[in-house]
Amino acid sequence: xxxxxxxxxxxxxxxxxxxxxxxxxxxxxxxxxxxxxxxxxxxxxxxxxxxxxxxxxxxxxxxxxxxxxxxxxxxxxxxxxxxxxxxxxxxxxxxxxxxxxxxxxxxxxxxxxxxxxxxxxxxxxxxxxxxxxxxxxxxxxxxxxxxxxxxxxxxxxxxxxxxxxxxxxxxxxxxxxxxxxxxxxxxxxxxxxxxxxxxxxxxxxxxxxxxxxxxxxxxxxxxxxxxxxxxxxxxxxxxxxxxxxxxxxxxxxxxxxxxxxxxxxxxxxxxxxxxxxxxxxxxxxxxxxxxxxxxxxxxxxxxxxxxxxxxxxxxxxxxxxxxxxxxxxxxxxxxxxxxxxxxxxxxxxxxxxxxxxxxxxxxxxxxxxxxx
Amino acid sequence: xxxxxxxxxxxxxxxxxxxxxxxxxxxxxxxxxxxxxxxxxxxxxxxxxxxxxxxxxxxxxxxxxxxxxxxxxxxxxxxxxxxxxxxxxxxxxxxxxxxxxxxxxxxxxxxxxxxxxxxxxxxxxxxxxxxxxxxxxxxxxxxxxxxxxxxxxxxxxxxxxxxxxxxxxxxxxxxxxxxxxxxxxxxxxxxxxxxxxxxxxxxxxxxxxxxxxxxxxxxxxxxxxxxxxxxxxxxxxxxxxxxxxxxxxxxxxxxxxxxxxxxxxxxxxxxxxxxxxxxxxxxxxxxxxxxxxxxxxxxxxxxxxxxxxxxxxxxxxxxxxxxxxxxxxxxxxxxxxxxxxxxxxxxxxxxxxxxxxxxxxxxxxxxxxxxxxxxxxxxxxxxxxxxxxxxxxxxxxxxxxxxxxxxxxxxxxxxxxxxxxxxxxxxxxxxxxxxxxxxxxxxxxxxxxxxxxxxxxxxxxxxxxxxxxxxxxxxxxxxxx
Numbered sequence: 030x031x032x033x034x035x036x037x038x039x040x041x042x043x044x045x046x047x048x049x050x051x052x053x054x055x056x057x058x059x060x061x062x063x064x065x066x067x068x069x070x071x072x073x074x075x076x077x078x079x080x081x082x083x084x085x086x087x088x089x090x091x092x093x094x095x096x097x098x099x100x101x102x103x104x105x106x107x108x109x110x111x112x113x114x115x116x117x118x119x120x121x122x123x124x125x126x127x128x129x130x131x132x133x134x135x136x137x138x139x140x141x142x143x144x145x146x147x148x149x150x151x152x153x154x155x156x157x158x159x160x161x162x163x164x165x166x167x168x169x170x171x172x173x174x175x176x177x178x179x180x181x182x183x184x185x186x187x188x189x190x191x192x193x194x195x196x197x198x199x200x201x202x203x204x205x206x207x208x209x210x211x212x213x214x215x216x217x218x219x220x221x222x223x224x225x226x227x228x229x230x231x232x233x234x235x236x237x238x239x240x241x242x243x244x245x246x247x248x249x250x251x252x253x254x255x256x257x258x259x260x261x262x263x264x265x266x267x268x269x270x271x272x273x274x275x276x277x278x279x280x281x282x283x284x285x286x287x288x289x290x291x292x293x294x295x296x297x298x299x300x301x302x303x304x305x306x307x308x309x310x311x312x313x314x315x316x317x318x319x320x321x322x323x324x325x326x327x328x329x330x331x332x333x334x335x336x337x338x339x340x341x342x343x344x345x346x347x348x349x350x351x352x353x354x355x356x357x358x359x360x361x362x363x364x365x366x367x368x369x370x371x372x373x374x375x376x377x378x379x380x381x382x383x384x385x386x387x388x389x390x391x392x393x394x395x396x397x398x399x400x401x
Numbered sequence: 402x403x404x405x406x407x408x409x410x411x412x413x414x415x416x417x418x419x420x421x422x423x424x425x426x427x428x429x430x431x432x433x434x435x436x437x438x439x440x441x442x443x444x445x446x447x448x449x450x451x452x453x454x455x456x457x458x459x460x461x462x463x464x465x466x467x468x469x470x471x472x473x474x475x476x477x478x479x480x481x482x483x484x485x486x487x488x489x490x491x492x493x494x495x496x497x498x499x500x501x502x503x504x505x506x507x508x509x510x511x512x513x514x515x516x517x518x519x520x521x522x523x524x525x526x527x528x529x530x531x532x533x534x535x536x537x538x539x540x541x542x543x544x545x546x547x548x549x550x551x552x553x554x555x556x557x558x559x560x561x562x563x564x565x566x567x568x569x570x571x572x573x574x575x576x577x578x579x580x581x582x583x584x585x586x587x588x589x590x591x592x593x594x595x596x597x598x599x600x601x602x603x604x605x606x607x608x609x610x611x612x613x614x615x616x617x618x619x620x621x622x623x624x625x626x627x628x629x630x631x632x633x634x635x636x637x638x639x640x641x642x643x644x645x646x647x648x649x650x651x652x653x654x655x656x657x658x659x660x661x662x663x664x665x666x667x668x669x670x671x672x673x674x675x676x677x678x679x680x681x682x683x684x685x686x687x688x689x690x691x692x693x694x695x696x697x698x699x700x701x702x703x704x705x706x707x708x709x710x711x712x713x714x715x716x717x718x719x720x721x722x723x724x725x726x727x728x729x730x731x732x733x734x735x736x737x738x739x740x741x742x743x744x745x746x747x748x749x750x751x752x753x754x755x756x757x758x759x760x761x762x763x764x765x766x767x768x769x770x771x772x773x774x775x776x777x778x779x780x781x782x783x784x785x786x787x788x789x790x791x792x793x794x795x796x797x798x799x800x801x802x803x804x805x806x807x808x809x810x811x812x813x814x815x816x817x818x819x820x821x822x823x824x825x826x827x828x829x830x831x832x833x834x835x836x837x838x839x840x841x842x843x844x845x846x847x848x849x850x851x852x853x854x855x856x857x858x859x860x861x862x863x864x865x866x867x868x869x870x871x872x873x874x875x876x877x878x879x880x881x882x
Contacts, residue, residue, distance in 0.1 A: 056800040066487025083649030084755040086784070135597065148596055148605060149574045165840075170752040171567075172786035172824035174560045174609050175832070175839055176866065178573065181605020182756040185598060202655035225515040229539075231629045245495055253655075256697045263694075278566040309516045331516075331596060371599035376589055381601050383854040388847070397599060 030068040044161025052188035054127030061398035091129025091193040108203040112138030118297040135185030137292040139236035148184035153197030158388025190388040204235040204251040217314035221330035239326040302359040306333040308352035407496040432456040446490040453494035470586030481612035484551030489829030522643035523554035542569035562611030567783035578621035614855035634750035637683035638715035644685035645758035661783035668777035675739030681716040745795040751815030752824035758769040787822035796815035
C-alpha cells in the first residue's frame with residue numbers, strides 16, 4: 030500500500046506507477062467491479078484548507094474525514110446540502126468515510142430531490158490524472174463558467190479518471206427545525222401520487238420516501254421553526270385526500286428517521302444483493318413490480334432500493350427502461366460477472382472509454398471498476 | 402482580437418458546400434446570400450463582426466444531424482447559435498464557418514407536472530419555458546437578464562445563471578437531459594427525466610462547454626412550483642464595505658434569500674435618472690428578496706432588517722405591495738439600459754469570494770482613476786458574481802482598447818483574490834486570451850482532451866474558450882489531416 034502525504038508526492042507516484050492501482054479514501058464504499066491492484070490511499074491528504082461561513086464555501090483535502098467537515102460546518106450552523114449517505118452499515122464496512130470518497134462516488138441522500146446531488150454543491154476540484162499531471166478545475170466561488178466543467182465529470186467517476194486531492198463545496202445554512210409527515214397504508218401507486226402532489230406544492234419538501242414494508246409514506250419539511258409549523262400544517266391539509274397524516278417534530282426523532290432512510294438501514298445485515306435504481310418517479314411502482322424482491326422508495330419514487338437473492342441479474346429481469354440500475358452490494362464474484370454500473374448505449378460507452386483513455390492513458394486508475 | 406486565418410480552400414468551395422446543404426435540407430433552411438448572412442455576423446458582443454460562409458436554420462434534430470454530417474465530411478467549421486444574445490462572442494462566426502442556428506426549433510415536446518420536468522427544443526426562449534408551465538403555477542428557475550430573448554440552447558452552452566441562482570442554482574443544476582448531435586452527425590441521448598448519471602456525468606461537462614462538444618437540440622429541464630409569494634427589501638448604506646459586511650452577516654444568520662443584488666453610487670445615480678424608481682442617493686444599495694407565505698416573508702425580512710440595522714443603514718425600505726416590490730426591482734432591472742443611455746459601456750462578469758468584495762471595489766475605484774474611465778458596479782452579491790460596467794466612448798479613437806485593458810485588469814484581480822474570469826456569460830472570444838491567468842497549462846490540456854473526444858477534428862465553434870496559442874497544435878493537426 031502507498032499513502033502519499035502531499036499532492037506532489039502523489040503526482041510523482043502516479044507518473045512512476047508500474048501497474049494498476051486501487052484508489053481508496055476511507056475504504057467504506059467497495060462498489061463496482063473488483064479491482065486488482067496495489068492500494069493507493071489518499072488518507073494522508075487531509076485537512077480543511079479554507080472555510081468561509083459568510084461566503085457559504087468550504088475547501089478540504091480529499092482525504093479529510095467527512096465527519097471532520099460536517100463538524101466544522103455544524104459549529105457554524107451550516108451543512109452539506111446533499112445529505113451524503115453513509116454506506117458502512119449497508120456494505121458492512123468499517124473505516125472513516127472521506128470527503129473525497131463522497132465526491133468520487135457522487136454520494137447524495139434523500140435531500141437530493143430538493144437541494145441537488147453532491148455534484149451540484151461541488152464547485153471545485155484538484156486531482157492528479159493517470160499520467161501524473163496535476164489538474165485544477167472550478168474553484169471556490171459558486172458562479173463560475175470559466176472553461177469546461179470537469180468538476181461534474183470528476184464527481185461520480187470513482188477515481189477512474191484521476192485521484193482527487195482537494196474538493197470545494199457550496200454549503201447551506203442548517204435549518205432551525207424539521208418535521209416528518211407520515212401517511213399510512215398507501216399502495217405504491219397512491220404513495221407516488223401523494224409524493225408528487227407534495228413535491229409539486231410550494232412547501233419545499235426536502236424528503237419524500239415510501240416504505241412498503243412499514244406501510245408508511247414520509248415527507249420532510251425543514252426551515253425556521255415557525256415556518257416548519259406553518260408548512261407542515263398546510264402540507265397535512267394537502268395530503269388529507271390520501272388519509273390521516275401524523276406529524277413528528279422532535280429534532281432527534283426526525284433526524285434519526287431520515288438517517289435510517291438515507292443509509293438504507295432496513296437492508297443492512299440482510300442476506301441478498303442490493304441494487305439501486307434511478308427512474309422517473311412515476312415509473313417507480315412499475316419497475317418495483319418487475320423486481321419482485323424487497324424494495325423501498327426514495328426521491329418521490331424515483332430512487333428504488335432493492336434487496337434480491339444473491340447473484341440475481343436484475344437488469345435481465347427489468348428489460349429496457351429509462352434510467353439506470355447499479356449493483357451496489359454483492360459478492361466480488363457477482364460484481365465480476367454482472368456489470369455493477371448500468372451498461373450504456375454504444376455511442377456513450379465509446380465516449381466514456383475515450384475519456385478514460387485520455388485521462389488515464391496506461392489504464393492504472395481503478396481499471397475495470399466502472400466499465401470493463 | 403486575433404482570429405485564425407480563414408481556410409482559403411473552404412472559401413473557394415463555398416458554392417459546392419452551399420449546394421450540398423441545399424440538396425439535403427429544406428430550401429428555407431439554408432441562407433447563403435451575402436446580404437442575408439450579414440444578419441449573423443455578430444452576437445451581443447457587437448465590437449467583433451464577421452459574416453459566415455452560410456447559415457443553416459434547421460427545424461428538427463434530424464436536419465441538424467444532416468447539416469453537421471455534410472460540414473464534417475467537408476471539413477467546414479460550424480458555429481452553433483441560439484438567439485445570438487451572447488455577451489462573450491460565443492456565437493461569433495469565422496469567414497469559413499457555417500452558422501447552425503436552432504432559433505426555429507422552439508417547440509414544447511413534453512410537460513410532466515407529476516415528475517416535474519419539461520422537454521423542449523432548445524431554440525425556445527428561456528422565459529417562454531416558464532410561459533409554458535405557469536398556468537399550473539410552475540416555473541423554470543434560471544433567469545438570465547436576457548431571458549426574454551435568449552434561447553435554452555445558449556443557456557446550456559454557457560451554463561447561464563441569473564439573479565435567483567443563490568437559491569435555485571444555475572442551468573447545470575436544472576438540466577436533466579439533452580439530445581445532442583456530435584460534429585460527426587451522431588445523435589446522442591444523455592440523461593433524461595430520471596436523476597443522476599449511470600456512468601460518467603457527460604451532461605455536466607456538456608453544460609457550459611460553449612457549443613464546442615456538440616449541438617444540443619432538445620433539453621429536459623427541471624420545473625419547480627412557484628413559491629406562495631416573494632418580496633424584496635431595499636437597504637442603503639454609506640459605504641461599499643458596510644454593504645459587503647451586511648451581505649456576509651445575512652448569509653451567516655441562516656437566511657437564504659433567493660436574491661441579493663448590489664448597486665454602487667454611479668449605478669444608482671444612472672438608473673435613478675433613467676428609471677426614476679425612487680432609489681435613495683447613497684454609496685451602496687442592496688436588494689434582498691425572500692420567498693414564502695406572507696408570514697414566512699415577514700419573519701425572514703424581520704431577521705434581515707435586524708441584521709441590516711446593526712450596520713446603520715441610511716435607508717431600509719420593505720415593499721408593502723406588489724407595486725412597491727416592482728419599483729424596488731425596476732431600477733436594478735433597468736441598470737444596463739440606463740447605463741446605455743448615458744454612455745457606451747462594456748459589461749464584465751467576474752466572480753469573487755464574497756469576503757473580497759470591499760477590497761475589490763476599492764481597487765476597481767483606484768483603477769478607474771488610473772485609466773480615466775468611469776465604472777458602475779452592479780452584481781449578484783450573494784454569490785460574488787460581479788458585473789462592473791466600464792464606461793467609454795466608442796467614437797473616441799483608442800477608448801475601446803483602453804476599456805478592454807481596464808476590463809482585463811479587473812478580471813485578473815478577480816482571479817488574484819480567488820475568483821474567476823466569468824460567472825455566467827462564458828469565455829467565448831472575450832475572455833479567451835485571459836484563460837492562462839486562471840489556468841495552468843495542465844488545466845487547459847485536461848479541458849482540451851474532452852474536446853478531442855467529442856470533436857476530434859476541432860470543427861465546432863472555432864477560436865473560442867482556449868487561447869489560440871494553446872490550441873494551435875491541435876487545430877493545425879486537423880488542417881493537415
